[in-house]
Amino acid sequence: MSADTARTASNSFTATRLPRLIELYTALGALAVSGIVIALIGWTTTGFLVLAAALYLMLTGVVSGVVENRRKAVDRLVRGLVTVAFLLALAPLVSTLYEVIVRGWQALDWNFIFTTGGTIIDPATMKITNTIGAWQAVIGTLEITGMATLISVPIGILTAVFLVEYSPPGHWMSRTVTFLVDVMTGIPSIVAGLFAFALFTLVVGPKAFSGFSASIALCVLMIPTVVRSSEEMLKLVSPELREASYALGVTKFTTIVRIVLRTAIAGLITGVMLAIARVIGETAPIFIAASFTNNFNGDLFSGAMQTLPVMAYTGYKFPSSDIPASLQSAWGAALLLVILVVILNLIARLIAWAFKPKGLQ
Amino acid sequence: MTQYVAPRPGSSGARRLVGGPRPSDRIFRGLSYGSAALIMVILAGVAVFLIIKAAPAIAASWSTGDLASGTTAGYANFWAYSGPLIWGTLWMSFIGLLIGAPVAVGIALFISHYAPRSLAGILGYLVDLLAAVPSIIFGLWGIAVIRPYLLPFSHFLTEYLGWFPPFGGQVSTTGSTVLAGAVVLGVMVLPIITSITREIFLQTPRLHEEAALALGATKWETVRLAVFPYARSGMVSAILLGLGRALGETMAIALIISPSIVFSVALLTENQNSQTIAANIAVNFPESNDLPRAGLIGTGLMLFVISFAVNFAARWIVGRTGGSAKERRSRKIAPPSDAASILTLDVAASPLEALEPRGSSAHPEGQEPSIPELRD
Numbered sequence: 008m009s010a011d012t013a014r015t016a017s018n019s020f021t022a023t024r025l026p027r028l029i030e031l032y033t034a035l036g037a038l039a040v041s042g043i044v045i046a047l048i049g050w051t052t053t054g055f056l057v058l059a060a061a062l063y064l065m066l067t068g069v070v071s072g073v074v075e076n077r078r079k080a081v082d083r084l085v086r087g088l089v090t091v092a093f094l095l096a097l098a099p100l101v102s103t104l105y106e107v108i109v110r111g112w113q114a115l116d117w118n119f120i121f122t123t124g125g126t127i128i129d130p131a132t133m134k135i136t137n138t139i140g141a142w143q144a145v146i147g148t149l150e151i152t153g154m155a156t157l158i159s160v161p162i163g164i165l166t167a168v169f170l171v172e173y174s175p176p177g178h179w180m181s182r183t184v185t186f187l188v189d190v191m192t193g194i195p196s197i198v199a200g201l202f203a204f205a206l207f208t209l210v211v212g213p214k215a216f217s218g219f220s221a222s223i224a225l226c227v228l229m230i231p232t233v234v235r236s237s238e239e240m241l242k243l244v245s246p247e248l249r250e251a252s253y254a255l256g257v258t259k260f261t262t263i264v265r266i267v268l269r270t271a272i273a274g275l276i277t278g279v280m281l282a283i284a285r286v287i288g289e290t291a292p293i294f295i296a297a298s299f300t301n302n303f304n305g306d307l308f309s310g311a312m313q314t315l316p317v318m319a320y321t322g323y324k325f326p327s328s329d330i331p332a333s334l335q336s337a338w339g340a341a342l343l344l345v346i347l348v349v350i351l352n353l354i355a356r357l358i359a360w361a362f363k364p365k366g367l368q
Numbered sequence: 369m370t371q372y373v374a375p376r377p378g379s380s381g382a383r384r385l386v387g388g389p390r391p392s393d394r395i396f397r398g399l400s401y402g403s404a405a406l407i408m409v410i411l412a413g414v415a416v417f418l419i420i421k422a423a424p425a426i427a428a429s430w431s432t433g434d435l436a437s438g439t440t441a442g443y444a445n446f447w448a449y450s451g452p453l454i455w456g457t458l459w460m461s462f463i464g465l466l467i468g469a470p471v472a473v474g475i476a477l478f479i480s481h482y483a484p485r486s487l488a489g490i491l492g493y494l495v496d497l498l499a500a501v502p503s504i505i506f507g508l509w510g511i512a513v514i515r516p517y518l519l520p521f522s523h524f525l526t527e528y529l530g531w532f533p534p535f536g537g538q539v540s541t542t543g544s545t546v547l548a549g550a551v552v553l554g555v556m557v558l559p560i561i562t563s564i565t566r567e568i569f570l571q572t573p574r575l576h577e578e579a580a581l582a583l584g585a586t587k588w589e590t591v592r593l594a595v596f597p598y599a600r601s602g603m604v605s606a607i608l609l610g611l612g613r614a615l616g617e618t619m620a621i622a623l624i625i626s627p628s629i630v631f632s633v634a635l636l637t638e639n640q641n642s643q644t645i646a647a648n649i650a651v652n653f654p655e656s657n658d659l660p661r662a663g664l665i666g667t668g669l670m671l672f673v674i675s676f677a678v679n680f681a682a683r684w685i686v687g688r689t690g691g692s693a694k695e696r697r698s699r700k701i702a703p704p705s706d707a708a709s710i711l712t713l714d715v716a717a718s719p720l721e722a723l724e725p726r727g728s729s730a731h732p733e734g735q736e737p738s739i740p741e742l743r744d
Contacts, residue, residue, distance in 0.1 A: 053517075078589070081586075081588055088474060093479070106508075107505060162407075166404045166407055169404040174404075184404045184407055190676060193612045193679035194672070195616020197668065199414070227414065230410070258390055259393055288501075294653075298654065320619055324622070337508065338508065
């Protein structure tokens with residue numbers, strides 16, 4: 008055993024090595040073999056990829072184990088495994104987007120966005136008309152998320168200012184707030200919805216469903232995100248800038264507003280955009296706090312309100328008499344939601360790019 | 369050229385030098401302290417209002433009245449109702465983590481140590497994108513893709529491994545199983561676990577890795593000897609944070625599984641799927657009366673307590689990540705622990721790098737070697 012180890016160690020510089028691109032060759036070989044085998048027994052893309060990955064891992068392990076040594080074989084095997092894990096994670100991302108786009112595309116057009124959908128029963132003839140449309144949900148989403156943003160952003164940024172600028176390091180209040188913000192990031196979204204529902208039934212009484220209640224639920228989820236990202240951004244502002252400002256006799260308020268916040272503005276807006284992108288897709292809290300409806304309701308402060316994610320959910324869970332139409336509008340709402348999230352993410356990137364602090368590059 | 373005029377004694381300029389803070393200063397300071405205090409109030413409010421609304425159902429008799437009919441019929445008391453739900457929540461999340469966590473750590477390792485440096489940032493961003501997909505989209509995806517997809521696999525498992533309790537029982541024909549829900553949960557916890565473990569892997573002291581490489585270790589041995597010991601507690605805490613995410617997941621589960629409120633370990637059956645707290649609330653909340661609704665809020669309170677405990681444990685462990693106690697104190701900042709702020713760093717750090725030349729930790733390519741403490 009020890010003699011063997013000694014031999015391996017002394018030979019490690021001169022021992023046979025596999026060619027540099029062996030992993031590429033093995034991968035191509037594995038893909039080819041897997042392609043032939045799967046084509047013979049009936050084509051499935053998943054089967055092809057899984058078999059190719061398994062073949063690749065086995066081949067690298069065995070070839071390297073025979074030609075090189077066990078340690079190198081393990082090393083190559085792990086490299087292969089880790090790469091496969093990464094490719095595996097891309098599969099759901101690609102598959103989800105593909106599925107939403109392909110299925111949602113059939114429903115999505117300008118009419119779908121600007122028509123109020125729902126089921127209307129004509130009392131005279133008892134004839135049921137199903138209209139496909141998402142206007143009520145688009146308005147609901149924009150109003151509820153907008154109100155949540157209006158409330159959360161000032162609170163979030165001011166709290167971040169407190170944590171970075173005002174509280175002495177290690178002060179009990181900053182430690183408590185940091186801890187509570189961390190805890191709030193972990194609140195399950197449905198609990199936020201239950202909180203808003205409980206709050207509004209106690210204050211307003213029963214029948215407390217309203218868009219504003221949903222906004223409060225979203226605030227509980229949005230504030231910690233805004234605090235965390237703004238805090239990170241404010242910390243990136245170098246202390247020299249603040250000190251230079253103080254040295255000129257500028258007051259703390261002016262320094263924070265004109266120097267610190269202005270320097271970090273791109274990061275702050277980016278953080279806010281991403282926070283909006285996060286809460287705009289929340290379903291559970293809105294479903295609990297604002298319930299759901301097919302009627303148009305533009306009043307944030309009374310009555311049930313529909314939003315896009317809830318529309319996608321209810322389309323599947325409580326379909327109308329015309330089931331295919333319900334499913335189609337659910338996918339349409341889902342695609343519309345994804346488009347909104349993508350737009351918000353793009354805006355975040357654009358702002359980060361456009362607001363580069365000038366003269367500091 | 370402007371001429372400098374010395375302020376006369378007693379003029380406004382001189383008074384400001386010796387006077388107290390200006391009103392704008394005081395107001396802003398008050399607003400800032402007030403916001404911080406408001407956060408404490410909100411969190412306390414969440415707990416208090418849930419307790420107030422849940423108390424009637426916890427105290428009520430479950431054998432008479434509203435609670436004895438409908439979805440809450442047949443339970444002796446609140447605890448008999450919430451027990452199986454708590455079990456279902458933990459079981460489903462556990463299976464989801466079993467699927468998601470190893471892959472997530474693998475991805476983190478790939479991005480931090482195996483992928484080419486120039487690609488690492490983009491690849492990390494791709495995984496972060498998973499965090500941006502709303503959960504309802506994953507729910508629809510689970511229904512449309514994962515359910516039918518897992519059916520042949522489920523049949524295979526029941527046929528050949530049916531002696532193992534989780535795979536036993538009458539196999540589902542629709543695919544609305546715990547397994548399908550857990551696969552979707554696994555995908556949803558990927559980005560959070562990956563982003564945190566990636567940050568911690570990148571913080572491994574460069575000298576430890578270089579020492580291992582200098583002794584002739586292969587890449588994997590370096591990772592095993594230098595990176596994993598340093599990052600162990602961070603990995604545990606990342607997985608716990610992933611668990612926190614999985615526990616609260618509602619809509620995807622509510623859409624995918626066909627549940628029943630039972631203690632069951634079955635993964636592949638039609639009617640023995642343990643229901644989770646969150647999905648149970650989502651399914652039953654719209655159709656419930658006051659008292660059953662209070663019961664649902666009570667289970668929500670249980671969920672709040674459980675996820676609070678899990679998050680607390682995660683924070684406590686991440687505080688112990690890496691190096692000696694002294695090193696930890698000097699670092700002061702734990703890595704960002706939620707996907708949103710890591711995404712923000714990814715997107716926004718590049719323009720701000722001018723102010724912080726060492727670069728954000730979200731950009732591995734901008735890092736200097738051998739400086740594990742980043743923003744201190």
